[in-house]
Amino acid sequence: MSDNIVLDSWLYLIEKLARVGLPTKQRETTMKSFKNRVSILLVEDEFNDIQIIRRAIEKCHITNPLHVVRDGVEAMHFLSNRGKYTDKASYHLPGLILLDINMPRMDGLETLRKIKSDSALRAIPTIVFTSSNDDDIAQQAYESGANTYIAKPADFNEMKNAIEVIIKHWLQITELPKK
Numbered sequence: 001m002s003d004n005i006v007l008d009s010w011l012y013l014i015e016k017l018a019r020v021g022l023p024t025k026q027r028e029t030t031m032k033s034f035k036n037r038v039s040i041l042l043v044e045d046e047f048n049d050i051q052i053i054r055r056a057i058e059k060c061h062i063t064n065p066l067h068v069v070r071d072g073v074e075a076m077h078f079l080s081n082r083g084k085y086t087d088k089a090s091y092h093l094p095g096l097i098l099l100d101i102n103m104p105r106m107d108g109l110e111t112l113r114k115i116k117s118d119s120a121l122r123a124i125p126t127i128v129f130t131s132s133n134d135d136d137i138a139q140q141a142y143e144s145g146a147n148t149y150i151a152k153p154a155d156f157n158e159m160k161n162a163i164e165v166i167i168k169h170w171l172q173i174t175e176l177p178k179k
Contacts, residue, residue, distance in 0.1 A: 038096065039065040040096045040098065041068075042068045043069050043071070043108065043111060044098070044100045045103040049152070052159055056164075060160060060163060062163075062164070064096075072108065072110055072111030074105075079093065079115065093120075095171060096127065097125070099128050100128075101132050102131070109140055109144055115145070125148075125170045127146070127147060127170070128146045129150050132151070147170075
């Protein structure tokens with residue numbers, strides 16, 4: 001996937017979100033009231049990427065709870081309330097999963113296949129958000145059930161914009177199934 005196609009897609013989506021029909025104040029109120037209903041699960045092994053994504057979320061004033069796990073094995077424990085994630089009140093199913101591809105123990109593609117093969121998890125929007133810009137991996141991700149495949153922008157402002165668009169799209173604009 002070329003950088004121009006990815007950038008054009010982002011610009012199109014940002015422009016589309018800017019044109020959402022609600023007045024700005026009502027959009028902000030709607031976002032705030034919806035934000036706190038669901039958590040976000042970030043499956044990422046790179047400490048620097050975790051910090052950058054956290055900072056981008058904060059800069060966007062997104063207040064959804066963010067849970068971070070470091071690989072696919074830990075993600076599956078989180079999603080099935082096993083191991084240190086047995087407290088269902090603290091670790092309930094997220095409303096959105098941001099999934100890296102290149103991770104130790106269980107990579108993102110295998111994790112994605114496990115998520116999408118589980119009837120209790122498959123409806124959770126799973127966004128492959130990775131530094132890999134490989135067309136074959138993107139194809140595999142979509143074939144495995146990814147809702148979206150996005151190459152992580154290198155620039156912080158682009159990363160912030162990407163995070164904001166992803167979260168607004170999946171947690172505000174898109175109508176998701178009610179459990």
